[in-house]
Amino acid sequence: MHFIDSKGKYFTKTLLIEANNAAIREERNRQLKEEYLESLPDDKVYPIILALDEHNRGEIRVQILFDEKKTMGFLDLSKNRYNLLPNAIFNEDGTVELVSEEELTEKRLYPPGREYVEKVVRKVIRDKDFRARVLTAYHHQCAMCEINDISVLVAAHIYPAHLCGDDTVNNGICLCSNHDKAYEKGNILVKKNTEIVNRESANTKVSYNKIRLPINKADYPSSERLNQRLELSLKKHNNEFS
Known part of the structure; x- marks a missing residue:
């Protein structure tokens, strides 16, 4: 397991719910409560403050910041899904630029609402004995x-x-x-x-x-x-x- 530079990566509420639904379908170890995600404000973004490569098996574990009270949670997602998450741009004047909805739609590999399952590649060496x-x-x-x-x-x-x-x-x-x-x-x-x-x-x-x-x-x-x-x-x- 090693740390990944996640500076600038974030979820919108829609992307967060989609990623969590995928984690549930794919039976990943770290998931978030669906009711909690539904209660989150629609107009905010949820930054990733920590990302861990889970033993180079195609899975990333991220720690997400939800609010000013520093409420946080962990979520496992495929490396492919992680790489598709938007990156905020931090300007020298302290302002932050987010990816537009049009850009988010263009960069999406999977259409909104489409269910799919990404398998986690487990490189496990089985003991023959x-x-x-x-x-x-x-x-x-x-x-x-x-x-x-x-x-x-x-x-x-x-x-x-x-x-x-x-x-x-x-x-x-x-x-x-x-x-x-x-x-x-x-x-x-x-x-x-x-x-x-x-x-x-x-x-x-x-x-x-x-x-x-x-x-x-x-x-x-x-x-x-x-x-x-x-x-x-x-x-x-x-x-x-x-």
């Missing part, structure tokens, strides 16, 4: 049932590796293919205390109230990763039914 280490930790048995057929066992990431780059055993759990699919879809959840929550809509049964843990405590699933995955699954579920 991840599956072997996870299956060994769980003694080649699904953590939610009795299945121990290695041909149908999956080393599932608790929190997606493309979001965190974590290929340690503590971010893995051994599941059979059926439970892996249910966990991936969010039909089966696991709390940070390892308790299993089987949604009413899930047709896949589980054998335990909690996941079966590895014998070695050093291989236990990370409670932080479990909680991150739980929040991610609940968020997706709420978005689907909102």
Whole structure:
């Protein structure tokens, strides 16, 4: 991660809402509350006071100043979207020139109101031994049932590796293919205390109230990763039914 010179870059309210909507669609880590953005004045601009290149993966994290009280917030957006943001011109007499609406429209790569998704390029080097280490930790048995057929066992990431780059055993759990699919879809959840929550809509049964843990405590699933995955699954579920 490194700092980017963001001097002069700013959002209009329209651009800010569009960028935040994109962050929601693209499931980026830092988003802003939609209700708060809607409440902002239409005639003001919102400068970027800090920009960070997120490990050169095509994503920029910006810190935005909202008002004179120094209310600030972080938002993740694609590098392409960041580069298209307008730049204010600071004159020697202290005045500031903003980009005109016509110029903003001309420079837009995407038409207003058009929905699109820009994928974040995650340059994650996967550990080829991840599956072997996870299956060994769980003694080649699904953590939610009795299945121990290695041909149908999956080393599932608790929190997606493309979001965190974590290929340690503590971010893995051994599941059979059926439970892996249910966990991936969010039909089966696991709390940070390892308790299993089987949604009413899930047709896949589980054998335990909690996941079966590895014998070695050093291989236990990370409670932080479990909680991150739980929040991610609940968020997706709420978005689907909102």
